[in-house]
Amino acid sequence: MRQRPMLGGAASAVAAVLLVLSSASALAAPKVREPTAKWTVETQANECLLVRSYGSPRNPLFLALSEAPMGAGANATILYNREWALFGSGDATVRFDGGEPSEVWYSSRLLWNLSKEIKTLTMRSVVMGMDSDSHKLLTNAASVAFDVPGEVKIAFALPEHPAALKALDDCATNLGVKWGYPVEEQRRIAKPPRREKGFRGLFTAADYPVEAMKAGRMGRAHVRLRISDTGAITECSILRSSGNAELDNATCRILTERATFEPARDVEGKATRGVVVTAIRWIMMG
Structure with missing residues (x-):
């Protein structure tokens, strides 16, 4: 069968957060997941990542917040174990500390796991674009919840979060200096x-x-x-x-x-x- 070319674009990255999803119409909020490891900050060519595990090697679950210098892009990403599925995109909702839901745009895809420590072959990546208002609410939040239709509905506790976000901001600023912006x-x-x-x-x-x-x-x-x-x-x-x-x-x-x-x-x-x-x-x- 002849293949049909398709294109997909990802939104710009800015100071960001990996969040939990909680449906606006749900009767009960999802159980809040507690972290199983400390926050770690990684510098990449295009952004800085703040990553934390909320799962185990056999049942991996990660929350990742990404930030690019000067507000150039911010995303929240959830990585979890899931069998093969098509690319997905659409509207999702996010809540901070059980407050009013805000709409975010998400895209999802399958990733091959290259880590020998994680006992699963594939993982699902759900990336959500975060605007400046969401980032402000995130700064002092004790928990965050996301509801991504057809993907995941989950909430994360955010202990030591303000200090971790400060480290993410500092990383993004240093990356900006490397790009030539004082x-x-x-x-x-x-x-x-x-x-x-x-x-x-x-x-x-x-x-x-x-x-x-x-x-x-x-x-x-x-x-x-x-x-x-x-x-x-x-x-x-x-x-x-x-x-x-x-x-x-x-x-x-x-x-x-x-x-x-x-x-x-x-x-x-x-x-x-x-x-x-x-x-x-x-x-x-x-």
């Missing part, structure tokens, strides 16, 4: 660059590179976009390759040609340069 400049940014509709509609099936499609190449290209004070992309850098040069090149070419942004704003409301971090997923489905 600490003082980072702190002056009040609003990061943004697109009203995100990256939806920028890519079409016709954009799939022909040779990559013939070879059945798929992958996710993580990129950093430098945005000028006029909202134009001045540089697109591959932070984590999709595994295929054609897909990487097409990602930057299409974004640079088609994407424009509302520029970042400093504390005085003036347009200034900024950065956006995102991931574009190239997939083919028959």
Whole structure:
């Protein structure tokens, strides 16, 4: 059967959190999971990760919060054991300390487990984009709950959370310095660059590179976009390759040609340069 190319985009990453989901219509809240390990902070090319285990080697469960420098992207991610399932996306809800639910956008996919310590072959990754309001509520929350339809409904206790978030913020600031943005400049940014509709509609099936499609190449290209004070992309850098040069090149070419942004704003409301971090997923489905 001939394969049909499809594309999926991931939203930008910013100071973030991995959360528990609790349905707005549920009669009973899910049991709050207690952590089974300490928070750990990891620096990656495109973001910083704050990760904690809430499970065991035979029944793994992780909450991960990601943050990119200067508000360039924030996500909450839940990793749990699940058998194979198709990609998923849609609306989910999150609650902090049992408060009012807030809507978030999620995407999910299957991951192959490469850790010898975790006794399972595959894991499910559910990534949720976090806005600045959610991040503020998260800062002092004692628990967080998520309800992701068709995926997971779960709540996490957040002991030692404020100190862990501070470590995540410091990590993101240091990463920003490595990207060429002094600490003082980072702190002056009040609003990061943004697109009203995100990256939806920028890519079409016709954009799939022909040779990559013939070879059945798929992958996710993580990129950093430098945005000028006029909202134009001045540089697109591959932070984590999709595994295929054609897909990487097409990602930057299409974004640079088609994407424009509302520029970042400093504390005085003036347009200034900024950065956006995102991931574009190239997939083919028959």
